[in-house]
Amino acid sequence: MTMVEPSSGRLLKHCKKCQSVIPAGAIVCPVCQSGISDKPERSLVDVARFARDWIGFPAAVIAAITALFVPAKNNVLALLHWDRPQLSLDYLGVDGLNVGLDDTALAQQGNEVFISIPVVHYALTNSGPTAATVQPKMTCFAIEGSEPIAGNFYFIDTATTKRISDNFKLSAGESVFINLAMRDSGTVGQGYAPTKALNTCELSYVDKYGFQTLVIDLDDGRAGRADKKKSIDPIALGGRTDRRIGLRQQYCPDMAQGLELGGDPVDCLSDTQLFAIEPVYLWDNALQRVLRQTDEFRRMTAAERTPALILTSCDQNNCAPDEMLRALHKFTPKLTVWLCPAESPNHKSDERIVLTRDCTQHDFPAP
Structure with a gap:
């Protein structure tokens, strides 16, 4: 707001900063040195209003179109039964x-x-x-x-x-x-x-x-x-394939096979012996298993069976029974070990192993 100085007729105004009376044309207050501008400053509210009017409006239009189009599209698909899942x-x-x-x-x-x-x-x-x-x-x-x-x-x-x-x-x-x-x-x-x-x-x-x-x-x-x-x-x-089934059919085809005693199934069971089949290099595992299973069989049936091992893969290059024979030389209870050749990769009825013909028998304890 401008004023007129009575003595000189000059136009005056108040500094917006310090309220001092200064010439109307001053752009810098001679008292507080602050800048003076008569142009209105755009406030944050003005900026927000501009963004709402010129940026928010198109977005609102797009949202409105989408809100109308998607339900309409879904209704059309449902009407034609084209809204089914497509599985592949x-x-x-x-x-x-x-x-x-x-x-x-x-x-x-x-x-x-x-x-x-x-x-x-x-x-x-x-x-x-x-x-x-x-x-x-x-x-x-x-x-x-x-x-x-x-x-x-x-x-x-x-x-x-x-x-x-x-x-x-x-x-x-x-x-x-x-x-x-x-x-x-x-x-x-x-x-x-x-x-x-x-x-x-x-x-x-x-x-x-x-x-x-x-x-x-x-x-x-x-x-x-x-x-x-x-x-x-x-x-x-x-x-599901169980390789033990083929081994049992090949090495003891005329015996009971796969009997469940609560743990691992028994490989073979005759009227006098209970057999465990393993490769020769796992003879100690076979021994532990057959002793456990003969004990389980005795407790469940009150019948006795002599533990026996059928050790496969025993050929000239892969059969070292000396260590086993020494360990079992005075072994008790009674134990029979059959050292047999490797199982056939393609089992057929005419390829069955006959223990007394194809394998070497060892009884323990040795005499």
């Missing part, structure tokens, strides 16, 4: 799960691995707009040899080797790794249910419309996508 199963590879090795701490692992389980790895993806609840099992149907075989598979947790039994939800746009192992397999005549088409696998799931089935072609299960690996026939991999 991509083959990744095959692995083997060795029981007692892969699922066991290093300090607790044994000297041999007998049981192995083929595991097929897949990636399961839901590329649709809605979720699906997946049943953790799969059925396959393919030609094996000369006849069609149906195989049932379940999802497993490779860390614990346990079956995953709970259904799980696969959200829209979500992918998970799954691991499949065979439960059982057989022909249709044996009561095994096939899939609708040969050389396919079926995975069941439910969505908002009910029960659904994902069909995977075993020859090219990727729906024509050339960038994905082709699938394989998981039935051909087989299921």
Whole structure:
């Protein structure tokens, strides 16, 4: 606000800083030396108001359009039943799960691995707009040899080797790794249910419309996508294999095998002896096991069996019985040791070992 000096007629004003009367044209106060400007200063409120009007408005328009468009889009998809989940199963590879090795701490692992389980790895993806609840099992149907075989598979947790039994939800746009192992397999005549088409696998799931089935072609299960690996026939991999079964059938085919006594199964049992089968270099492990099992058998049945060892892989280059013979020379109780050749890699009925013909017998305590 300007004033007029009566004596000189000069225009005067007050300094905004110190309120001193100074010439109206001064831009610096001669008293407090502060700058003087008659232009209004833009406050923070003015800046916020500008941002609201010129920046917030387009964003509000976009948000409004989105809020209207997305429900409309979803309504159209639902009306046409195009809002279903879109599942795909991509083959990744095959692995083997060795029981007692892969699922066991290093300090607790044994000297041999007998049981192995083929595991097929897949990636399961839901590329649709809605979720699906997946049943953790799969059925396959393919030609094996000369006849069609149906195989049932379940999802497993490779860390614990346990079956995953709970259904799980696969959200829209979500992918998970799954691991499949065979439960059982057989022909249709044996009561095994096939899939609708040969050389396919079926995975069941439910969505908002009910029960659904994902069909995977075993020859090219990727729906024509050339960038994905082709699938394989998981039935051909087989299921759980126990190498001890083949050893028992080869070395003691006419005896009782695999008897459960509460611990490790007994390899072979005759009317006079109880046998443990191990490679010759693990003779001490076999001795501990057979002594424990004969004691368990006596407590459970009140019957006596003489402990016996069948030690395999005993050939000219890999059989050093001297150390064992010296250790067992005066061993009691009574013990029989059979030193036998290596097991056949491909077991056949005509390749069975006859202990009295193919192996060397040692009885302890030695005379």
